[in-house]
Amino acid sequence: MIKCPENELIVIEKGELLSKCMEMKVNGLRFSQACAAFYEGNYELSYSFADDETYEYKTLRLVAGLDEEIPSITQIIPTAVFYENEMAEMYGVKIQMISLDYKNKLYRINEEAPLLPKDAKAKNAEEDAGGKA
Amino acid sequence: MGNISVVPFGPQHPVLPEPIHLDLVIEDEKVIEAVPSIGFVHRGLESLIAKKDYNEMVYVAERTCGICSFGHGMGYVEAVEKIMNIEIPDRARYLRTIWMELSRMHSHLLWLGLLADAFGYESLFYHCWRIREQVLDMIEESTGGRVIFSVNKVGGVMKDMDAAMLARFSEKLGEVEDQVIAVRKNFLYDKTVQLRLRGVGVLTKQQAHDLGCAGPFGRASGIATDMRTRGYGAYGDLEFEPITSNEGDSFARCQCRIDEILQSIDLIRQAMGMIPDGDLFVPVKGNPNGEYFMRIEQPRGEAVYYVKGSGKPYLNRLRIRTPTFANLPGLCETLKGADYADVPILILTIDPCISCTER
Numbered sequence: 001m002i003k004c005p006e007n008e009l010i011v012i013e014k015g016e017l018l019s020k021c022m023e024m025k026v027n028g029l030r031f032s033q034a035c036a037a038f039y040e041g042n043y044e045l046s047y048s049f050a051d052d053e054t055y056e057y058k059t060l061r062l063v064a065g066l067d068e069e070i071p072s073i074t075q076i077i078p079t080a081v082f083y084e085n086e087m088a089e090m091y092g093v094k095i096q097m098i099s100l101d102y103k104n105k106l107y108r109i110n111e112e113a114p115l116l117p118k119d120a121k122a123k124n125a126e127e128d129a130g131g132k133a
Numbered sequence: 134m135g136n137i138s139v140v141p142f143g144p145q146h147p148v149l150p151e152p153i154h155l156d157l158v159i160e161d162e163k164v165i166e167a168v169p170s171i172g173f174v175h176r177g178l179e180s181l182i183a184k185k186d187y188n189e190m191v192y193v194a195e196r197t198c199g200i201c202s203f204g205h206g207m208g209y210v211e212a213v214e215k216i217m218n219i220e221i222p223d224r225a226r227y228l229r230t231i232w233m234e235l236s237r238m239h240s241h242l243l244w245l246g247l248l249a250d251a252f253g254y255e256s257l258f259y260h261c262w263r264i265r266e267q268v269l270d271m272i273e274e275s276t277g278g279r280v281i282f283s284v285n286k287v288g289g290v291m292k293d294m295d296a297a298m299l300a301r302f303s304e305k306l307g308e309v310e311d312q313v314i315a316v317r318k319n320f321l322y323d324k325t326v327q328l329r330l331r332g333v334g335v336l337t338k339q340q341a342h343d344l345g346c347a348g349p350f351g352r353a354s355g356i357a358t359d360m361r362t363r364g365y366g367a368y369g370d371l372e373f374e375p376i377t378s379n380e381g382d383s384f385a386r387c388q389c390r391i392d393e394i395l396q397s398i399d400l401i402r403q404a405m406g407m408i409p410d411g412d413l414f415v416p417v418k419g420n421p422n423g424e425y426f427m428r429i430e431q432p433r434g435e436a437v438y439y440v441k442g443s444g445k446p447y448l449n450r451l452r453i454r455t456p457t458f459a460n461l462p463g464l465c466e467t468l469k470g471a472d473y474a475d476v477p478i479l480i481l482t483i484d485p486c487i488s489c490t491e492r
Contacts, residue, residue: 007426031345032428033437033459037450046439048426052342052358057426079345079462100168107172107491115180 008058014070017047020060021073024049029058034073034083036091038116043093045070047080066124067094074099082106090115092124135161140473144173148251148477151487155480159473167468169461175491179451186446187213187421191285194438197453198489199280200243203236204431205438205453205489206285211365212427212440213287221415223367225289227408230367232272232282233429234397234404238309239268240432241390241397244484245320248387251481252329257319264312271302289414299405310398317391330384334467334479337381346463347456348434349389350483354381360430371403383482390484420444431456433484455489 092113246261421442434456
């Protein structure tokens, strides 16, 4: 029986995302999940990798501003496609170059970024409008 | 090159009543590509953290699915308990494990029946569901529910099984075991079943790993990973090994699930023999402050429960990554090169639960 190792959280910068994902893949870890959360005005993006022999669970944590563009990891980990589409659709995370982009139609929800709090959504919309102007 | 056309599969299909749609790119009778679409019945359960406190969310988590509802409740409360450093009573750990294994049994028996129906064995379908009914009866007797049990709470469980009930269940499990062994023969040695399942939808171990396949779907390709070996609940006290196969085809997936039913019976017997007396729960004070990724082995595979709280009754985030969500890329890969006639069987062999996926 394996004694369950505790989860490991590794905080990374945006520029490290692809190289860290590649490192996990090269080390033989299985991509387990990715998800977004909104916390204290920022996105918290989590990319989790599992070691199927030792049951270690490593999560890359990327904190990003609401208007930041995040590179897609689907070129390295193709199975991340549904997770990234979910992050984009549910929280409005701006993910660039998803290999199969459902364009916010994965879950067919009429509301834009339904899990993002309303005030954050309004701020995001303001910034988008400002950027376009 | 043959004729290439795109054939829609679902969202309503006789073999799979749950709504999933696939655009199948077909060359003559062979599938060369499959693009899935989900989201027909998305319920937004995770958004309810804004309206329900962390204790009420147990009941929301359970309603993620009508088949593996107990596991969803268990995964969620164990994540909260990890964050709050709550050690639940030993009796509660054992009771959770027994209910979890009963859930696995009824889930696998349901799937076996659907598979039998898909390849045209209606009597076998009825037989599997008749066995399943006896498992549901045990669940109903011990929890009061057949679909949603509502026995989990943060800090332990709310219902108990007395010695007389455990003795009755032990006898009942013996009868169920005999019936499963009889059905196993039909599934594993019948020529027609073998013709429909052997060599169909092969996924190698490397492919299953790269595609992030979970549960019996991955174990059938040789990945010996079973979250129960992490030792949550009472699994750390029980003896078992993950059931695997190296064939990686539809037959292997069927074999793994049947053998897992027998393994569940063994685990329940072990748990019944070791269950200690004691309290069912511990009092819980305060609110969760922190985050945790809890992984448990649902009947369909690894499920991940991400819970984040900041010391308030209402959580910041609950995210449930269901096994079917993880198995979709693997499904698309198995469909490539398959005969069009085998598509329904192949979809069934991942044991898809769209209710979970559309949480």
